[in-house]
Amino acid sequence: MGDSANYYSLKVAIRDEGTMTYVMFAALLDPIEVKTVKYEGVASGTPHSLLPVRSTFQDYCNRTQRVIYKGDQLKNITKSLQEVLKSSFSSESTLTEILHYIDHNMVDRLEFIVSQIHTKIAGKSNPLIEIHYEIIGKGDVQKTTVDEDEIARKEAASQNIVPSSSSFVIPIDKQLIQFRFQLSPVNGTPLTDLKPGDTVYIRPLPGDPITDGIISSLDLKNEDGMIKQIPAKIVNISSSKNISEVVIKINEQVYGKIIEEENSVKIKTFDAQAGAVPVLTSVASATESSKSGGIHKKDPGDVSHIMPFIWILGLLAIGMFAIFFFI
Structure with a gap:
C-alpha cells in the first residue's frame, strides 16, 4: 500500500485556567497507512502562545518551535507532553481509534482522549479544549497563514520600549x-x-x-x-x-x-x-x-524563674495552717 495522497491535519488547543497551563499540539496523520507523519506540541504559562485551531498545521509547528526557542515553554510539562504524544501517535491501536473518531465526526470522543493526555501532563482539572481537523493534500503541508517573523519583529520593537525597572x-x-x-x-x-x-x-x-x-x-x-x-x-x-x-x-x-x-x-x-x-x-x-495546628507549645524552662515564689507561697501556707491548728 502506498502513502495517501491526503492527510488528516489534527490541531488541539487546551486552556487550563486552573493550573495556568496552555497547551497546543498538532499531528499529521496518514489514514491509509495508519501512521503519524509528524507531530509537534508545547505547553506554556501564557494564553498568548496559543494559535486558533483553524490555523494551518505548519502554523502550529512554527509556533511550537518559536515558543521553545524563546524559552517560554513550561519545560517539565512540555517534556511530559512530548513523551505522551510520542507514545500515543506511535500506537497503531490509538491511531486507529483517533482516525475512526475523525471519520465519524465524533468530537466528544476526541475530546475525551485529549483530556486524558492533559491529565497525564498537568493533573486532573477542567480545561477548555478546542479541536479542529481537516483533510489536506501533501502540497499543503507547509502552507502557513501566520507570519512568525513579523510577530518576532514586533515583539522585539515593543521590548525596546519597555521601561527599565532599575529603580x-x-x-x-x-x-x-x-x-x-x-x-x-x-x-x-x-x-x-x-x-x-x-x-x-x-x-x-x-x-x-x-x-x-x-x-x-x-x-x-x-x-x-x-x-x-x-x-x-x-x-x-x-x-x-x-x-x-x-x-x-x-x-x-x-x-x-x-x-x-x-x-x-x-x-x-x-x-x-x-x-x-x-x-x-x-x-x-x-x-x-x-x-x-496554631498551638504554641511553651518551653518548660519558661517557668523556672517563678519556682522560688512557689516555694515561698508553700511555706506561708504551711505556717498559716499550723497557727490555726494550734489555736
Whole structure:
C-alpha cells in the first residue's frame, strides 16, 4: 500500500485556567497507512502562545518551535507532553481509534482522549479544549497563514520600549517564582491603574524547582491538581503604551517578576467572599502553623524563674495552717 495522497491535519488547543497551563499540539496523520507523519506540541504559562485551531498545521509547528526557542515553554510539562504524544501517535491501536473518531465526526470522543493526555501532563482539572481537523493534500503541508517573523519583529520593537525597572532590584538572596495574574474582566482593576503597595491575586506557574517548592510549602495545589490563587503585593510597576513590567512580593522571601503584554487586562484585587485580602507574611508561618495546628507549645524552662515564689507561697501556707491548728 502506498502513502495517501491526503492527510488528516489534527490541531488541539487546551486552556487550563486552573493550573495556568496552555497547551497546543498538532499531528499529521496518514489514514491509509495508519501512521503519524509528524507531530509537534508545547505547553506554556501564557494564553498568548496559543494559535486558533483553524490555523494551518505548519502554523502550529512554527509556533511550537518559536515558543521553545524563546524559552517560554513550561519545560517539565512540555517534556511530559512530548513523551505522551510520542507514545500515543506511535500506537497503531490509538491511531486507529483517533482516525475512526475523525471519520465519524465524533468530537466528544476526541475530546475525551485529549483530556486524558492533559491529565497525564498537568493533573486532573477542567480545561477548555478546542479541536479542529481537516483533510489536506501533501502540497499543503507547509502552507502557513501566520507570519512568525513579523510577530518576532514586533515583539522585539515593543521590548525596546519597555521601561527599565532599575529603580527596584530584587535582592539576590530572595526566591523568584513564575506566575500569572488572576484576571477579573468585570470587577478587576486595570493593570495601568495599579501602583506599588496594591494587593493583587496571582497563580504560581508550576514547572520549575523554585516555584514547585513554593507551591508545595504553601500547600497551593488542590486535590484535583488546580493551583490556588494567592495574594501578593506589588512592589514595582513600570508601564509603557502597550507593556507593563511588574514585580510582586508574596512574602519577605518570595518575589516574582512578569512582563504583561496587554495593559488593558483587569487584575483581581479583591475577593467578595473572602472580604479583606489576607497577606502572607512568610513561608514558615504558612507551613508551621498548619503543622502545629496554631498551638504554641511553651518551653518548660519558661517557668523556672517563678519556682522560688512557689516555694515561698508553700511555706506561708504551711505556717498559716499550723497557727490555726494550734489555736
